[in-house]
Amino acid sequence: MFNTALTLSDLGFLLQGALMTLAVTAVSVTAGTILGVIFGVVRNQVGPYWAVPLTFVLDVFRSVPLLIQLVLGNAFQSIAKLGWPPFTTSCVVLSLYTAAYCTEIVRGGISSVPPTTRRAARSLGMTWWQDMRYIVAPLATRVSLPSWIGLTLGVMKDSALVLWLGLIELLRASQVLVTRLQEPLLILMICGAIYFLISFPIARLGGYLEKRWSND
Amino acid sequence: MFSYTFHWNQALKALPQMLDGALVTLQVALLSMVIGLALALALTACRLSGNRILGSFATAWVEIARNTPALFQIYMAHFGLGNFGIHLSPYTALLAGIAFNNAGYLAENFRGALKAIPDTQTRAGRSLGMTSVQAFRYIVLPQMLRIAFLPVTNQMVWAILMTSLGVTVGMNTDLAGITQELNARSFRTFEFFAIAAVIYYVIAKAVTLAARALAARMFRY
Amino acid sequence: MKTSVLALGLVAAAALTSQAHADKLDDVIGSGTLRCAVVLDFPPMGSRDENNNPIGFDVDYCNDLAKALGVTAEIVETPFPERIPALMSGRVDVGVASTSDTLERAKTVGMTVPYFAFEMAVTANDKSGVKSFEDMKGKVVGATAGTFEAIALEKQVKEWGAGEFRPYQTQADVFLALSQGQIDATVSTSTVAQANVKGGKFAGISVVGKAPFDTDYVALFTNREEYGFINFLNLFINQQVRTGRYAELYEKWVGGELPDLTAKGVYR
Numbered sequence: 001m002f003n004t005a006l007t008l009s010d011l012g013f014l015l016q017g018a019l020m021t022l023a024v025t026a027v028s029v030t031a032g033t034i035l036g037v038i039f040g041v042v043r044n045q046v047g048p049y050w051a052v053p054l055t056f057v058l059d060v061f062r063s064v065p066l067l068i069q070l071v072l073g074n075a076f077q078s079i080a081k082l083g084w085p086p087f088t089t090s091c092v093v094l095s096l097y098t099a100a101y102c103t104e105i106v107r108g109g110i111s112s113v114p115p116t117t118r119r120a121a122r123s124l125g126m127t128w129w130q131d132m133r134y135i136v137a138p139l140a141t142r143v144s145l146p147s148w149i150g151l152t153l154g155v156m157k158d159s160a161l162v163l164w165l166g167l168i169e170l171l172r173a174s175q176v177l178v179t180r181l182q183e184p185l186l187i188l189m190i191c192g193a194i195y196f197l198i199s200f201p202i203a204r205l206g207g208y209l210e211k212r213w214s215n216d
Numbered sequence: 217m218f219s220y221t222f223h224w225n226q227a228l229k230a231l232p233q234m235l236d237g238a239l240v241t242l243q244v245a246l247l248s249m250v251i252g253l254a255l256a257l258a259l260t261a262c263r264l265s266g267n268r269i270l271g272s273f274a275t276a277w278v279e280i281a282r283n284t285p286a287l288f289q290i291y292m293a294h295f296g297l298g299n300f301g302i303h304l305s306p307y308t309a310l311l312a313g314i315a316f317n318n319a320g321y322l323a324e325n326f327r328g329a330l331k332a333i334p335d336t337q338t339r340a341g342r343s344l345g346m347t348s349v350q351a352f353r354y355i356v357l358p359q360m361l362r363i364a365f366l367p368v369t370n371q372m373v374w375a376i377l378m379t380s381l382g383v384t385v386g387m388n389t390d391l392a393g394i395t396q397e398l399n400a401r402s403f404r405t406f407e408f409f410a411i412a413a414v415i416y417y418v419i420a421k422a423v424t425l426a427a428r429a430l431a432a433r434m435f436r437y
Numbered sequence: 438m439k440t441s442v443l444a445l446g447l448v449a450a451a452a453l454t455s456q457a458h459a460d461k462l463d464d465v466i467g468s469g470t471l472r473c474a475v476v477l478d479f480p481p482m483g484s485r486d487e488n489n490n491p492i493g494f495d496v497d498y499c500n501d502l503a504k505a506l507g508v509t510a511e512i513v514e515t516p517f518p519e520r521i522p523a524l525m526s527g528r529v530d531v532g533v534a535s536t537s538d539t540l541e542r543a544k545t546v547g548m549t550v551p552y553f554a555f556e557m558a559v560t561a562n563d564k565s566g567v568k569s570f571e572d573m574k575g576k577v578v579g580a581t582a583g584t585f586e587a588i589a590l591e592k593q594v595k596e597w598g599a600g601e602f603r604p605y606q607t608q609a610d611v612f613l614a615l616s617q618g619q620i621d622a623t624v625s626t627s628t629v630a631q632a633n634v635k636g637g638k639f640a641g642i643s644v645v646g647k648a649p650f651d652t653d654y655v656a657l658f659t660n661r662e663e664y665g666f667i668n669f670l671n672l673f674i675n676q677q678v679r680t681g682r683y684a685e686l687y688e689k690w691v692g693g694e695l696p697d698l699t700a701k702g703v704y705r
Contacts, residue, residue: 402544
């Protein structure tokens with residue numbers, strides 16, 4: 001069973017792929033979260049009626065398969081002659097995708113803060129910004145963090161799709177090795193194990209936080 | 217300005233073909249949800265059974281389904297199982313991959329829903345002379361399904377989006393498969409995928425609205 | 438979405454202000470690098486060696502082209518479906534990617550004269566009992582999606598009215614599926630078939646015969662409107678044959694009888 005042609009340098013190749021997966025995830029989640037927080041606050045601030053265009057656009061990102069979004073995004077940047085490398089295209093599309101989900105999470109978090117608390121803050125003479133910064137942000141973060149961790153892991157797993165654009169991330173690296181070595185099962189198992197090892201501990205942390213924070 | 221001119225009329229000619237594909241997409245998604253729900257109930261039962269082997273089997277299933285990419289799971293269902301001489305057609309592999317994924321996520325949703333139902337209710341049921349199965353069937357299950365309804369709807373939308381991954385295992389009858397084939401033939405990527413995106417959006421919206429209408433009818437008290 | 442509109446505007450502005458720009462041939466020479474789109478899971482045209490570096494006929498061909506232009510070559514790996522977007526976005530200058538010169542595609546990109554020609558061969562799983570092209574009737578067959586042979590094979594399966602056709606996204610997946618017995622037989626270019634069977638990595642598959650499809654001429658491609666560059670590429674292909682370099686590369690990567698790149702009785 002372990003009689004394999006897989007060499008150390010091949011394992012290094014897989015790890016490089018894993019690093020690419022992590023890099024794409026890190027960039028997209030960071031950018032997506034910033035956008036998501038902005039959109040979420042805006043949506044809460046302007047009310048549901050004025051937020052319709054924003055809601056609609058974000059909804060599209062949640063209702064169209066990521067694969068289609070990536071291909072479309074890539075075709076768009078190619079038509080517009082932006083000349084983005086696959087990494088940039090992948091990150092831009094994934095960031096918007098993340099932002100679409102993150103907006104919902106942020107909105108949920110903000111609306112979980114009781115209006116009475118916020119009114120109390122404002123009547124103490126806090127400005128809108130102070131209210132957001134010292135009252136809403138800490139409370140909303142507690143509510144939102146577990147879902148946000150879930151979202152991050154989701155994006156990490158979904159980032160496997162960027163292989164379609166020719167980016168050699170973890171799954172694509174495994175496919176390259178399968179092509180050369182013809183040991184699909186072993187290589188795919190290693191690939192799955194790496195995903196699992198990245199995802200599982202963070203998922204557990206999310207579960208732990210949820211449990212701890214929901215009881216008080 | 218752009219060296220690319222859109223050929224929409226060419227692309228729109230393929231619309232009937234793509235709508236046929238959309239039906240297949242919907243079919244796979246629905247089937248995978250039915251199978252996924254059944255499996256998720258079974259996994260939940262395994263976890264509640266108190267049997268250590270069944271319990272850890274269910275936990276392993278749930279954790280693997282939730283911690284590896286869906287694309288990986290589908291690829292594995294086709295090429296991984298193929299290594300053992302188990303040959304699933306692209307359709308079956310896609311269905312199996314999504315059902316596996318659905319089951320994992322739904323089982324986790326059910327677990328969350330169960331926690332929200334107080335133990336005391338079951339005990340009350342038992343003290344009224346119900347068997348434990350009856351108590352589960354008539355007291356816990358209806359509430360669980362009600363609490364889990366929204367996550368189940370979300371999972372259904374996910375299932376629709378996941379069907380697009382079938383192209384990687386040779387699926388050519390669903391919406392993504394047909395779109396990709398049209399694209400490979402003519403290189404008119406943007407037009408075909410834009411149309412596909414619109415169709416996916418419409419399907420996903422229709423399913424969400426239908427689910428909402430259903431919920432309004434079912435959970436009226 | 439707003440950012441993309443903004444980006445679009447910026448691009449529009451940039452495009453308008455730089456009206457009198459040099460053509461692609463000048464751009465390549467000026468930049469000092471030639472970026473080629475090459476498919477790397479398509480041995481012997483493109484694949485990876487033990488250190489996962491690109492090798493193959495197309496890789497060498499790109500290097501020759503760069504040398505002729507007096508620049509250095511950069512190999513950009515593109516999966517089959519990614520070749521055109523890579524070109525359109527200006528991420529690559531030319532596709533050296535075994536691309537069949539179909540009329541359908543020529544509506545979108547500019548094709549040169551053929552630089553290579555493929556014969557089609559049938560490769561079958563030994564257990565399937567397929568011994569010739571006709572034996573494939575009623576069997577499960579597959580090929581790489583969108584390729585010349587896939588389109589022809591799918592049409593044939595429909596004509597037979599029996600069996601099933603499955604397109605895979607990469608050539609590697611086709612052979613993986615074939616060796617696992619997921620499909621009974623495939624039609625691929627004979628070079629790919631030989632390379633995969635000879636490689637010895639797949640047990641239990643063999644080339645069983647030729648497929649009666651037309652010769653698949655493949656061309657280099659670049660943007661449709663870059664006539665100057667296409668002219669240069671055409672002459673380059675011609676020179677490769679005249680100088681014997683084409684034969685040399687063919688011997689190195691494929692071996693056997695050199696395919697003729699001209700169709701009898703017609704000009705291009």
